[in-house]
Amino acid sequence: MSKQERFLESERVYLRPYNSGDLDFFYKGLYIFETRKLTGLKKVYSREFMDEYFTKISKDDSRIFLVIADPQTDELIGDVELNCIDLLNRSANIRIQISNENYLSKGYGTEAMRLLLDYGFGVYNLHRVDLEVYSYNHRAIRAYEKLGFKKEGIKRQSHYYNHEYHDTIMMGLLKSEFMPISS
Numbered sequence: 001m002s003k004q005e006r007f008l009e010s011e012r013v014y015l016r017p018y019n020s021g022d023l024d025f026f027y028k029g030l031y032i033f034e035t036r037k038l039t040g041l042k043k044v045y046s047r048e049f050m051d052e053y054f055t056k057i058s059k060d061d062s063r064i065f066l067v068i069a070d071p072q073t074d075e076l077i078g079d080v081e082l083n084c085i086d087l088l089n090r091s092a093n094i095r096i097q098i099s100n101e102n103y104l105s106k107g108y109g110t111e112a113m114r115l116l117l118d119y120g121f122g123v124y125n126l127h128r129v130d131l132e133v134y135s136y137n138h139r140a141i142r143a144y145e146k147l148g149f150k151k152e153g154i155k156r157q158s159h160y161y162n163h164e165y166h167d168t169i170m171m172g173l174l175k176s177e178f179m180p181i182s183s
Contacts, residue, residue: 008116008118008119009071009115010111010114010115011071013071013115014068014071015066015067015068015116016067017065018065018066018067020051023050025076025100026079026099027047027050029100030044030050032101034101035098037136037161038137039097040159040161057081062083062085063081063085064081064083064085070103075100075102077098077100077103077108077112078097078098079097079099080095080116081095082094082129085124089127090126090128091126092124092129092130093131094116094117104139107143109143113143113144118180118181130171130172130173131144131149132171133168134159134166134169135167135168148173149171152170153170154170155167155170
């Protein structure tokens with residue numbers, strides 16, 4: 001991968017658009033139990049469905065879907081996305097998925113989110129970004145709080161996984177609370 005294909009870059013990660021060569025990585029990621037649990041994925045998808053889905057979302061103007069990769073090795077790490085972009089109200093939702101077990105719990109996801117949040121606040125002029133996280137995903141909650149997200153509410157027992165109900169925590173971040181990368 002050449003440097004010109006790197007859309008957003010930091011010391012430890014870069015973000016770039018999805019391409020069809022990424023499909024196998026993301027399809028295999030569906031079969032990592034921890035990733036499925038942390039994201040709440042329940043359905044089983046075919047490779048063909050995944051191909052059509054990624055092609056569709058890559059062209060959707062209401063979202064920014066980017067692949068996370070290691071700048072030293074070009075190894076794929078996961079994906080991060082701003083979706084439900086509402087330019088009238090200057091708001092969006094953000095989500096992330098680390099699909100490479102070698103990069104879990106090492107700060108790569110936090111760094112990728114910081115890059116995309118900086119882009120959303122600094123280029124799209126968003127005022128607010130929100131997300132939802134399951135109560136058992138303590139690692140993600142800590143990472144989101146480190147980025148400045150505040151807990152705004154709880155949807156009690158809204159998510160059923162692994163034979164029990166779990167809360168969904170709603171979190172939000174305002175532009176005034178975000179520490180830009182350039183600072």
